[in-house]
Amino acid sequence: MPTVEQSVIVSRPVPEVFQYLSTAENWPNWDNSIVESRQITDGPIGVGTRWQGASRILGKRIDWTAEFTEYDAPKRSSAKSVKSPVAFTLTTTCEEVEKGTRVTYRLDSESGLGGVFGRMADPLVTKAFGRSQQASLENLADLLDNEAAQ
Template sequence: MITVERTVLVNRPRAEVLAYLADFGHTADWDPGTESCTRLDAGPVAVGARWRNVSRFRGRRTELAYRLEQYGPDRLVFEGRNRTVTATDDIGLRPAGTHTVLVYRARLRFHGLARLAAPLLRREFERLADAVAARLPEVLEEG
């Protein structure tokens, strides 16, 4: 399993950051690897909401079916799956005056033969986490 974590300070109140990030469809705005992320169901964003995420990694296109697993005032957890990997995006939020401290943690658990490649992919996922950490504050503070 690969786990990457980044902490960023965002110049926005926690409630606004939470509302934006709870809609996983916005990942195309802040995750450089995501090409598109489309909601698969309707209604308010709540636990159980689902998205189809299309990403490009190492020149290959991959699709994951994501589900919102946890939605609280200080934490969002999304889980995405396909045959090769289970990806968990765990986002913690805490107020810091008028700002928000955002802790982004991605865990990738590879299945089958893909498990053998996991150690070789760590560096690329670290670079991707750096790019997410740089982009998140920019996107969140634009709105």
């Protein structure tokens, strides 16, 4: 099971960072791989909340629907794909650190991220996606840090 795990420090309080990350419409603003995303269930965010979107990995568009399986605001959330060519679980944690919030993003893929490209591509796709996610987390930190400065 390929795993991508990356972290970044954001100079904002945990509740503020978690709230931003929990809003699906914000994801394309900071995540380089997400083309679009939106919440598709009504009501407040929690276990069972679903959203759908599309990601672009190495130029290939992947449409998906996912559902929160864990939602412990403002510390941790996990979601699992319910419709996607690549089965995945995404876990995001926010923990208070001296300079703000450490955000850790972890993606576990049951079938391998290269599944849509072919199994031989798994190591390449996983490595490229890891680099992309680290850049996305750095975008998140810059975005939230700049909002705070305004």
